Amino acid sequence: MNQPASAYFLEERHDPNETHTLSVLVQNEPGVLARVIGLFSGRGYNIDSLTVSETESHKHLSRITIVTTGTPTVIEQIKHQLDRMIPVYRVVDMTITGRSIERELAMVKVRGRGDSRVEALRLADAFRARVIDATTESFVFEITGNSSKISQFIDLMRPLGLVEVARTGVAAIGRGPEGM
Amino acid sequence: MTDKSNDPNQMTGAAMIVRALIDHGVQHIFGYPGGAVLPIYDEIFQQSDVEHILVRHEQGAGHAAEGYARSTGKPGVVLVTSGPGATNMVTPLTDALMDSIPLVCITGQVPTHLIGNDAFQECDTVGITRPCTKHNWLVRDVNDLAKVLHEAFYVATTGRPGPVVVDVPKDVQFALGTYHPPRKSDVHVSYTPRVKGDAAQIRKAVALLAAAKRPVIYSGGGVINSGPEASKLLRELVDVTGFPITSTLMGLGAYPATGKNWLGMLGMHGTYEANMTMHGCDVMLCVGARFDDRITGRTDAFSPGSKKIHIDIDPSSINKNIHVDVPIIGDAGNVLGDLLQVFKAEAKKPDIKAWWQEIAKWRARNSLAYKKSNDVILPQYAIQKLFEATRGHDTYITTEVGQHQMWAAQFFGFDEPHRWMTSGGLGTMGYGLPAALGVQVAHPDSLVIDIAGDASVQMTMQEMSTAVQFELPIKIFILNNQYMGMVRQWQQLLHGNRLSHSYSEALPDFVKLADAFGCVGIQAIKPSDLDGALKEMIKVKRPVLFDCRVAALENCFPMIPSGKAHNEMLLPAEATDEATAAAFAGGKALV
Ligand SMILES: Cc1ncc(C[n+]2csc(CCOP(=O)(O)OP(=O)(O)O)c2C)c(N)n1
Numbered sequence A: 001m002n003q004p005a006s007a008y009f010l011e012e013r014h015d016p017n018e019t020h021t022l023s024v025l026v027q028n029e030p031g032v033l034a035r036v037i038g039l040f041s042g043r044g045y046n047i048d049s050l051t052v053s054e055t056e057s058h059k060h061l062s063r064i065t066i067v068t069t070g071t072p073t074v075i076e077q078i079k080h081q082l083d084r085m086i087p088v089y090r091v092v093d094m095t096i097t098g099r100s101i102e103r104e105l106a107m108v109k110v111r112g113r114g115d116s117r118v119e120a121l122r123l124a125d126a127f128r129a130r131v132i133d134a135t136t137e138s139f140v141f142e143i144t145g146n147s148s149k150i151s152q153f154i155d156l157m158r159p160l161g162l163v164e165v166a167r168t169g170v171a172a173i174g175r176g177p178e179g180m
Numbered sequence B: 001m002t003d004k005s006n007d008p009n010q011m012t013g014a015a016m017i018v019r020a021l022i023d024h025g026v027q028h029i030f031g032y033p034g035g036a037v038l039p040i041y042d043e044i045f046q047q048s049d050v051e052h053i054l055v056r057h058e059q060g061a062g063h064a065a066e067g068y069a070r071s072t073g074k075p076g077v078v079l080v081t082s083g084p085g086a087t088n089m090v091t092p093l094t095d096a097l098m099d100s101i102p103l104v105c106i107t108g109q110v111p112t113h114l115i116g117n118d119a120f121q122e123c124d125t126v127g128i129t130r131p132c133t134k135h136n137w138l139v140r141d142v143n144d145l146a147k148v149l150h151e152a153f154y155v156a157t158t159g160r161p162g163p164v165v166v167d168v169p170k171d172v173q174f175a176l177g178t179y180h181p182p183r184k185s186d187v188h189v190s191y192t193p194r195v196k197g198d199a200a201q202i203r204k205a206v207a208l209l210a211a212a213k214r215p216v217i218y219s220g221g222g223v224i225n226s227g228p229e230a231s232k233l234l235r236e237l238v239d240v241t242g243f244p245i246t247s248t249l250m251g252l253g254a255y256p257a258t259g260k261n262w263l264g265m266l267g268m269h270g271t272y273e274a275n276m277t278m279h280g281c282d283v284m285l286c287v288g289a290r291f292d293d294r295i296t297g298r299t300d301a302f303s304p305g306s307k308k309i310h311i312d313i314d315p316s317s318i319n320k321n322i323h324v325d326v327p328i329i330g331d332a333g334n335v336l337g338d339l340l341q342v343f344k345a346e347a348k349k350p351d352i353k354a355w356w357q358e359i360a361k362w363r364a365r366n367s368l369a370y371k372k373s374n375d376v377i378l379p380q381y382a383i384q385k386l387f388e389a390t391r392g393h394d395t396y397i398t399t400e401v402g403q404h405q406m407w408a409a410q411f412f413g414f415d416e417p418h419r420w421m422t423s424g425g426l427g428t429m430g431y432g433l434p435a436a437l438g439v440q441v442a443h444p445d446s447l448v449i450d451i452a453g454d455a456s457v458q459m460t461m462q463e464m465s466t467a468v469q470f471e472l473p474i475k476i477f478i479l480n481n482q483y484m485g486m487v488r489q490w491q492q493l494l495h496g497n498r499l500s501h502s503y504s505e506a507l508p509d510f511v512k513l514a515d516a517f518g519c520v521g522i523q524a525i526k527p528s529d530l531d532g533a534l535k536e537m538i539k540v541k542r543p544v545l546f547d548c549r550v551a552a553l554e555n556c557f558p559m560i561p562s563g564k565a566h567n568e569m570l571l572p573a574e575a576t577d578e579a580t581a582a583a584f585a586g587g588k589a590l591v
């Protein structure tokens, strides 16, 4: 094997990528989100989706849900790197536990008249999307579900006059009585 | 309302900082004043428990604190001002993060109400230092200050040690608040480094070790960081098992270089026997090292036939570069203690005579050989002479970065931990001189030598002035080859001998420079000069700049060529131009 002469070993390994959803429980203090995001950008990890909000305000706890893609080695690294940050309590790989529910919310604005307007409404109904705003020439739909369902809905709206989309990113929680 | 004026814990933020230093047993700090830390400097002026060493550049303060920390096992403390003071600390903080050195750096910040305003000497210190610290804090309320300072010391020194920054706005330094001594509740409940290794994993490890036919122990800086007890246990483990042992650059001294099981350093410029032993082993015990790329060579050909045991305090070091079979998370000393106990109770010294015979053949290749000369000083020879001259002295060595650093690692034998301070992870030229200052502050009566290169030493040369002011008799032993030798070596090997900007056309006269600083200048040009000049250097109780003129074009071998495995080393005797060209065949490098 000949690589360009270099002080580093240049050959990259190409293991297949996996997508994992991680729940990260953190102390809600200034800069904590910057630390997490800085870790991902600094070490070249991917963020496919990220949501964060305080979940237990009396304990100053926030829950960050990150969807990330990488080789199994990289995913393991990400979890360890997150876990060793000082304000991080716990990191749980929701994909490995295999017993989690993932949901995302989107608001989808569609503009149109006539047939396409009717079709949009019909599809929204099939997807259990709710109308939360309407004018004579537009709707805003609210839809929740897993990310692929939302993407599919958005794809269907595109030819019907899709104007814009706001998505929350993924929130995830384990099934059953136990907490994380 | 209670009257707080008599409460001894009522004080200004600035006073709290000095008080916390005292409570944490800090005797020396390294720093440089400026507008945003003047209240703290005012407090320092009015007490005598903590001695402040005034450097000439904040980077010098950082490396000095690193040297102090590495040679004592205690945290190094730095005090710098906001803005440029803080940005000048970025290099030593990164250096300390890479090499797991405990540093507590206190930075001044503009007053709270001006933060975000582009105020004079404002910078986003916590933002800039976030990726180069283990943790950092901006303290906005004086009543949080004591807690944060105590937590800072705790975080820096426990688990995998590292640098921390506490950024304190000037109004918080002036404000009155309540101080409290260190207590457990000062620390994040989410921070719980693991010290004790898992018993079942330790048993698995012992079973592997006991059945090994071709074992090796590969130890690293983690053993040093764990404290002297870990080095003692490592030595005992080598005795009890009879295994060969090698170490990383950072781990030198944990096992003595005079020990009979010592193979020398491993890795890119390690010995042939160390690398071949790693390559051919059937069981590898890695303690406190991290399979870094200078160690492994090409990862897919790294020690292909071995079962690997990895003891490390940082779970993120496990399986990062190399897959291991038995990970044990915990403190090196703690785990070694448990492992030894189990080994002694349940296992016998395996018979590995055949393995030692194989190793003897690799040793016989004499991979550190070099051609001697009567006319010019070979750099390797200079280090051997330095090593001999310092026998019997209480010696500490620091280095800069380059060929001289590798030769120092190869030719200076370390028999004790905490005696060898070098920038391993970051490879920071300019580290060694200020690091020597820090070591000398901690060990005023010891012999502290920076083995330096002519290029590196100019990066932090200004600290000679600090050495003179504080009467720190550091010895700067410059292997002067008039080149950035390591850069030139790579250009010769990889870039068609086009020596682009690796020759220093205008070196200062180091002897005159010594004179200008008010220290002692010594020069050696011929091999016959060395003995006398070294004796003089050691004898004089003042800082010395030693200009040791060495063979300009000598290169550092043995070497694992790029993209090659441990068993494909280039040995000095074989490093003819053709062999070298063949070993490095390939295009130009991008990285
Ligand atoms: C701050 C910094 N800049 C650049 C480098 C890249 N570098 C590595 S070794 C080296 C040359 C060092 O020359 P010298 O100090 O004379 O040591 P020698 O190799 O000649 O022994 C350079 C430029 C570095 N390691 N650190």
Ligand SMILES: [Mg+2]
Residues within 6 Å of the ligand: B402, B453, B454, B455, B479, B480, B481, B482, B483, B484, B485
């Ligand atoms: Mg040089």
